[in-house]
Amino acid sequence: ALAERTNLAGVRHILLVLSGKGGVGKSTLCTELALALRSAGKRVGILDVDLCGPSIPRMLRVQDSAVHQCASGWVPVCLGQDGALALMSIGFLLERPDDAVVWRGPKKNALIKQFVTDVAWGDLDFLIVDTPPGTSDEHISTVEALRPHQLLGAVLVTTPQ
Amino acid sequence: AEAAELRERLRAVRHTVLVLSGKGGVGKSTFSALLAHGLAADETKQVALLDIDICGPSIPKMMGLEGEQVHQSGSGWSPVYVEENLGVMSVGFLLSSPDDAVIWRGPKKNGLIKQFLRDVDWGEVDYLVVDTPPGTSDEHLSIVQYLGAARIDGAVIVTTPQEVSLQDVRKEINFCHKVKLPIIGVVENMSGFVCPKCRNESQIFPPTTGGAEKMCQNLNVSLLGKVPLDPQIGRSCDRGQSFLAEAPESPATLSYRNIIQRIQEYCEQHHSQEEKIM
Numbered sequence: 001a002l003a004e005r006t007n008l009a010g011v012r013h014i015l016l017v018l019s020g021k022g023g024v025g026k027s028t029l030c031t032e033l034a035l036a037l038r039s040a041g042k043r044v045g046i047l048d049v050d051l052c053g054p055s056i057p058r059m060l061r062v063q064d065s066a067v068h069q070c071a072s073g074w075v076p077v078c079l080g081q082d083g084a085l086a087l088m089s090i091g092f093l094l095e096r097p098d099d100a101v102v103w104r105g106p107k108k109n110a111l112i113k114q115f116v117t118d119v120a121w122g123d124l125d126f127l128i129v130d131t132p133p134g135t136s137d138e139h140i141s142t143v144e145a146l147r148p149h150q151l152l153g154a155v156l157v158t159t160p161q
Numbered sequence: 162a163e164a165a166e167l168r169e170r171l172r173a174v175r176h177t178v179l180v181l182s183g184k185g186g187v188g189k190s191t192f193s194a195l196l197a198h199g200l201a202a203d204e205t206k207q208v209a210l211l212d213i214d215i216c217g218p219s220i221p222k223m224m225g226l227e228g229e230q231v232h233q234s235g236s237g238w239s240p241v242y243v244e245e246n247l248g249v250m251s252v253g254f255l256l257s258s259p260d261d262a263v264i265w266r267g268p269k270k271n272g273l274i275k276q277f278l279r280d281v282d283w284g285e286v287d288y289l290v291v292d293t294p295p296g297t298s299d300e301h302l303s304i305v306q307y308l309g310a311a312r313i314d315g316a317v318i319v320t321t322p323q324e325v326s327l328q329d330v331r332k333e334i335n336f337c338h339k340v341k342l343p344i345i346g347v348v349e350n351m352s353g354f355v356c357p358k359c360r361n362e363s364q365i366f367p368p369t370t371g372g373a374e375k376m377c378q379n380l381n382v383s384l385l386g387k388v389p390l391d392p393q394i395g396r397s398c399d400r401g402q403s404f405l406a407e408a409p410e411s412p413a414t415l416s417y418r419n420i421i422q423r424i425q426e427y428c429e430q431h432h433s434q435e436e437k438i439m
Contacts, residue, residue: 020217020262022185022295027325052296053183053329100183100297100332102339105267108298133185133295134216135264159186161395 007073008116008149010123011045016142016154022133024159027055030130033155038085042125045076047115048089049142050132051101051108057091067092073118088119105137112138116145167278167307174209174286176428177308178345179316181337183329185295187321188350188388190219191398192417193292196317197224198403199421201247206287209240211277212251213304214294215263215270221253225401229254237282250281267299274303288428295329297336305340314428315345317385320376322352322368327376334380345427346383348420349373354390355412365390386420388413 008014017026017033027050034044048056057063057077065077067088076086090101090111103111121127129146132138143151180193190212197210212220221227221241229241231254240248252263252273265273283289291308294300305313316337320330330347337344349372354363368375377384391413397404405414 022217023187023321023326024185052298053185053332055325055329058325058328097328098331098335100336100339102297102302102336104299104302109266135262136216136270137266137299140264140266161399 011127012125013152014127015152016129018131018154019157024157026157027130030128031059043084045086045121045124045127048130049112049138051090054089054091056089072120108137109141112141113145174289177289177313179291181316181333182319183333184326187319189319190292193290194223195417197290200288208247209283209286209289210249212292213274213300215252218251218253220251223398237280270299271303278307314431315343317345318347320373321366322372323366324370344382346385347373348385349387351390352387385423386416388416
């Protein structure tokens with residue numbers, strides 16, 4: 001059988017950051033975790049599957065960046081001189097930052113599948129997946145699309161109340 | 162025919178207010194619960210609180226109704242009543258255990274929302290308050306579609322002062338414009354904290370880009386009010402009590418009451434304008 005090198009083949013660890021609740025600090029944690037791992041010399045990617053409220057671009061000050069295509073798919077936005085932090089978010093695909101993504105489930109699912117399989121991540125030590133609050137389309141689709149790959153696990157974020 | 166059935170069911174609802182935000186965790190459910198309590202303080206008004214956050218329903222706990230179940234009658238599902246004039250409906254009442262996850266895709270969520278509107282026997286309602294999950298997706302499209310944008314008095318959009326919230330809220334404002342939903346105004350929660358000991362004010366969530374005030378100016382929407390952080394709010398919510406009743410002297414209570422009054426005035430004006438047209 002042909003061994004197809006998928007876009008996630010070079011990713012060593014994939015972890016999801018989840019919460020049932022909104023506004024508890026998922027995106028903040030993803031950002032800080034990614035930066036800390038990069039400081040420790042790791043190659044890190046963040047996949048932002050919050051399609052309605054993507055926070056990752058602004059948190060890393062790259063909200064004005066755009067995404068390009070290459071032969072293997074989309075090229076993530078890379079930060080830093082060494083490009084050791086790679087990002088993908090719907091935020092980079094919007095024409096205007098205030099544009100609302102008013103999509104029902106099926107359309108969201110299609111984009112998430114693309115985000116998982118069609119981003120040319122290259123070699124990463126960690127891919128951190130930031131999610132929206134809830135247990136719905138985005139979460140089901142992300143987990144299904146990631147199933148063939150080794151998922152390290154999920155970090156759950158909450159606040160005390 | 163389906164749309165006609167829904168409209169028939171909701172004919173006895175005088176005013177409908179949607180509580181929205183692009184952002185999670187800013188206080189939509191808290192505000193929805195307090196708005197419902199505030200409106201129901203007038204015992205002559207019949208208030209209904211509908212929670213369409215299917216994955217994370219907070220309303221049952223906030224209203225002190227955890228563990229309640231929905232009963233069926235000949236005329237449909239019966240809302241759970243907190244007071245005689247305040248009825249509540251939420252998916253939370255349909256779960257066998259409060260920790261059960263509702264892991265549904267969009268179409269199934271839409272189906273339940275339709276049922277909430279079609280099968281719940283709300284009776285005559287002066288105010289229907291609808292609490293929503295964060296985002297601009299299935300739940301939001303469905304509620305606007307099923308209620309009919311024209312029949313909704315308007316949306317109250319909740320935010321907190323920081324830019325990370327505002328950037329999602331601007332999207333929500335655009336959503337409202339897109340679906341022709343009038344915006345009653347914006348509420349800025351967690352707007353400053355006054356220490357009960359030293360009385361110093363801190364900005365826990367600094368408005369680095371001017372907060373809701375600047376955003377409202379830029380987008381030409383009304384700022385209904387700013388509500389300061391008060392740890393008692395979270396405590397009351399956790400205990401299912403009305404914060405307005407538990408802390409009547411809090412600056413946050415004063416803010417909430419002013420905002421609720423402005424919403425009432427907006428609805429009354431909206432209604433009398435409609436009557437003039439008719």
